[in-house]
Amino acid sequence: MIDILDRRRDDIIKANKKDLELFDKSDRAMYDRLIVDDKKVDGMIKSVQEVMQQEDPVGKVKSEKNLDNGLKIQNKTAPFGTIMIIYESRPDVTIEAAVLAFKANNKILLKGGKEAIHSNIILEECWHQALEENNLDSDWIKLLHLNREETQAFLKKPTEKLDLIVPRGGERLIAFVKEHAQCAVLISGRGNNFLYVAKDANWEQSIKVILNAKTDKISACNALDKILVDTRIPEYENKIKELASILKDQGVSLVVDETIGQVLTTEAKIVEESLWYQEFLEMKCLIGAVASIEEAIAKINQYSGGHSATIMTQDQELAMEFMDQVDSAAVYHNASTRFTDGGQMGVGAELAISTDKLHHRGPLGLEQLVTNKYYVFGDGQIRV
Known part of the structure; x- marks a missing residue:
C-alpha cells in the first residue's frame, strides 16, 4: 500500500482536484x-508505516486465572468484526x-461524503490493488456508494453484519446514525473546546496557547472555541482588551457575554444560549467571564462537546481540581487543545476522537479497535 500510494500520488491529487x-x-x-x-x-503513507510497525493488538491476554475447580480462564483481545465509519470531506x-x-483483523465499510467521492474512489482502488496483490479479498476494505436515503435503509437493515459504527461529524449526522443503527455506535462528537484562564495564570503563556489553539487549524475538532477569563485576574480589564486586540489582529471575530461586553463594548453580544453549544470551525471565538474555578467547570460541563478543555494556571492543585472535574476526553494544564490527536498523543494513526465513555474515550488508535472474549480451558468440568 505504501508503494502504491507513492506511485499513484499524481493520480490521487488529480482526482482530488475534481472534488x-x-x-x-x-x-x-x-x-x-x-x-x-x-x-x-x-501523511497517508506515514500513517500506513506507523500502523505497520505497531504490535498486533489481537490475541493479547488481558487477564488469566486458574480456578479451584481446575478451569483455566483467559480474557483475550479479539477483533470487532465489521466496522462502519461515516465521515465527511x-x-x-x-x-x-x-x-x-x-x-486489527476487522473488515471496514467506508461511507465518505459525496464532496470527496473522486478522491475516495481512487484511494479504494489503491487498497484493492494492495489486497489483491497479496491474495486477499477486496471486501476487507470497501467504500459504500450510498446516498442519504440508501444509508438510512442500510443502517436500519444492513445487507451484512455490522458490529460497530463510528460516525465522525456534526450533531445531525450523529443523531441520524443513533436513530437508525441496529448495532453499537461509538460517537466521535463535536469539539466546542474551552480554555479557562485562572486568576494566577501566566498571561503571556496564556496568549500563546490561545493563539495556537484557535488559529493553528480552524477545521480541526481540537480547535479552541470558548475562552473563560477569571474576573479576579490582576489588571482584568486591560488583559481582556489586550486579548481581544491580539485575536482580532489574527483575523478572529469575537462574541462576548454580558460581563465581558462591559469591557469590550463594541463587540457582538451573545444573542442566544445555543451559541455556547456551537462548534465554530471558523476564525471566531467566544469570550466569557467567570468568578471562580467552580463556575468555569460548571460552564464547561454544561456546554462543551466533551472533547478537550484547558486550564491556564500556576497552581498545581487548582489544575488537578479542574482536570478531575471537567468531563472531557482530554483535559490540559497550560497546553493547547490542538494536541488531542492520535499522533500527538503517542497513539499513532487514529480512526476518530471518541467523546463516548464506552468502550473508549479519546483517540481511537490500533489498540482500541479490539474487543475481548473469554477462553475457558477445562477437562470435563460440570457445574453442580
Missing part, C-alpha cells in the same frame, strides 16, 4: 479538510481508518 473544483469554497473548514496535496499523501480518513481496522 475541489465542485466544492463550495465558502465553507472554509470543510474545504481545508478536503484538500489532498503532496504533503497529505506523505477528509480523504485521508479512507487511509487511516482502513489501515487501522485491517491491522
